[in-house]
Amino acid sequence: MRNFVALDDYRLNHKKPPEPETVLGxxxxxxLKPDGVFYAAFSSDGQPQTERRICSPLQVLGETRSVSSDSWGRMLEWKDGDGKTHKWAMPVELLAGDGLEVIRTLMSGGLHIATGKSKQVVDYINTCKAVSRITCTNKTGWHGGAYVTSNTVYGEDAGEYVYQGSLINTAIGQRGTLAEWKGQVSACAAGNSRAVFAISAAFAASLVRLAGIESGGFQYTGESKDGKTTVVKMAASVFGVPDDYKRLWRTTSNALEGTALMHNDGFLILDELKMCSSKEVGDVAYNLTNGQEKARSTKAGGMRELRTWKLLYFSTGEISLPDYVASGGGKTFAGQEVRHADIPSNAGTGFKVMDTIHGFKDLPAFFAHINTTINRNYGTAGDAWLQRIATDRASIEATIGDSLTTIKAELLPDNSNTQHDVVATRFALVALAGEMATQYGITGWNDGEATGAAKRCFNDWLEGFGAGNREDTKILQAVTAFIERNGAKFQDLTLISPNAIPDLVGYSRMAASGREYLVLASQFERICDGYSRKQVVPVLVAAGILQTATSKPERIPDGVKKVYVLRLQDDSHE
Structure with missing residues (x-):
């Protein structure tokens, strides 16, 4: 691991880069001198005048550019008044115009700039010609053999990359030691399935790309004040300041693109589902896992290169995603529910989200202890984790597939389907990451702790999701619900003198097995309620509700018409 990069001789010989020689503008x-950067303007006869100090020491360590040789910039280094070193991959486009954004950033980072000398500082940066070339990226995550965050680069290729972008995750930071985090935060999670699973998910996020699986998320769903937020803050402490790292669902689909890019190959926490509009939340969750921003045109009229991401996210809510969307008049599809796995937050042992409170007098005391310790110990576990996986990337990629297959086989029931398989893969990745972090000496848990937590949470998810095909279940529910809501739009054929019905959908009559509904062929899409005829017909046939896959002629009082005959059992209305 190395905090950003310097000149070639620094990478090769581990020496401080030499101070630049005098630069002719x-x-x-x-x-550049030990006590600052000095500027001597030329007089009218071309001779340098008395030099003046324009700022405290500021070095241009190298030039940055993207893999495609655009997005050029300069790597700047300086120290603030406390002696802390700052490094910034400054996009060179900021030097256009008056360069005030550059000056603001430097001054915000503690560089002292003499009064009235801002223009000279901008000219100095623009004039320095560094020979070092550094590959920059405006996206965090995996790049070759390096793992890039907005303030640190890990791995064997760390010296080749630098983050250069406006999206900075200021919540990433460290306080305390790894031993303290392990003994005070991770130890409280041990024995608690929801806490162990959430922390393991934080580690798993950086393995999604290496595993070659889709992005996805989990949600702890349960009553207010049951400890959901405390548990996800424990997971947030893996990488940074818990209250800052945790974000709220108060967002739109467009705004979330920047958040997703900031957490590429990383872990995102979204607290309080109800803070997002019930009409938007389904699209937000889908776009989050879809992993690609909307197509947008450039000022020149072309199409901007699409930015993509991979991530795991963790959500909390008092109501599940499908129920919340339904409360706003919308509906979710099975694909959304597979990407967003709802897990009941209550662990079922009388301690709400917890299974055990480790000897504390009561649950509030345990929560108070956790909230105190996570604010004193954070970031060190994630730093240790990224150092190890960046070093071990090749071996992880070579074995992760087989490892997931083994763990997934332990999770899946005998009657599982492809939807279960997709979700089980994500749960297996969380289990694997937790076990790896334990083997690396990061968590302090016993072997098998993370796997056991993943199994428990997966079984609780599966119980709520159902054993059958979720899409088929939702189609059956949609058709049945439509008929129940719109019974008045079916003319009852058992009446001697039926009344004319406006907005007619079909007819109904009693049969030995229950009431039959004769849906006019021209109206069939209405009962599909958002699904296609091709999706609905095979499901209804398989369920025994629809006798034939095609419409058939039926004689009714108005003559012969083509209808689909649906035979609903009495228990269909329960």
Missing amino acids: EKGIFT
């Missing part, structure tokens, strides 16, 4: 001479 168009209107004067810049000189």
